[in-house]
Amino acid sequence: MTGKPKWLTSTAIWSTRVSLARIDNKWTAMVVLALGKGGLRFGDLRVRIGGISAKMLTETLRDLERDGLVARHIHAEMPPRVQYELTDLGRSLYKPLQAIGRWAEEHTAEVLAARDAYDARQ
């Protein structure tokens, strides 16, 4: 994410890599999926995702905001309220991401079975 490596020639591959690298972040996809049904505030987002530290959630949200996938709305109150929601661009990624999520739910059992079989063979 810090610049295009010299060995890269194809922009198609590079652009694919860029978005995969976005997802690669391990938390990014989870955040987009969590925001898919509507905006959430920082704390709720953290609970919803589960297992993410404040640091990682902040960094992930900043990256997503920077890339134009998430919008941040600050309500100047005390205590502060910060609402995060997907932009149009973010929503356009939500659908394909959801398809991956569905694939996971449908095929995890198969994957785990394959894994057990493979391990038993060794």
Added chain:
Amino acid sequence: MTGKPKWLTSTAIWSTRVSLARIDNKWTAMVVLALGKGGLRFGDLRVRIGGISAKMLTETLRDLERDGLVARHIHAEMPPRVQYELTDLGRSLYKPLQAIGRWAEEHTAEVLAARDAYDARQ
């Protein structure tokens, strides 16, 4: 990938996390995408993907084989030929993954523009 953390309660979320963790590997998605159009041997796969070390390609392929997404065919010749191809399970993941790839190609320009705008603002 080494066991279910104690803090996790929802299996739906967990299964999502499992497959995202698969993709998370940074190279896994690239490999599945590269094999989508048909089988490839180790060397060709490496060239096709680009920028991946032999070590990482080997590890990624073993993981995918273990999870039942990729099949490995060894042709006992000299020099050896090893062909990799997607299983039915692997092919079922290919489609949603391809959707992500398409999203990338279509929206990378927007993402980069948003990124530049964000950076200019700082």
Added chain:
DNA sequence: CAGTATCCTTGCGGATACTG
């Protein structure tokens, strides 16, 4: 050709403490 073995660096990401 298709790996394996080994070493070594980098940075992800958790834990903790603090603030507007």
Added chain:
DNA sequence: CAGTATCCGCAAGGATACTG
């Protein structure tokens, strides 16, 4: 509440050398 700041361990993964 919604972060920031700092420290730090560990493992991902690159480079290099070697092998059936």
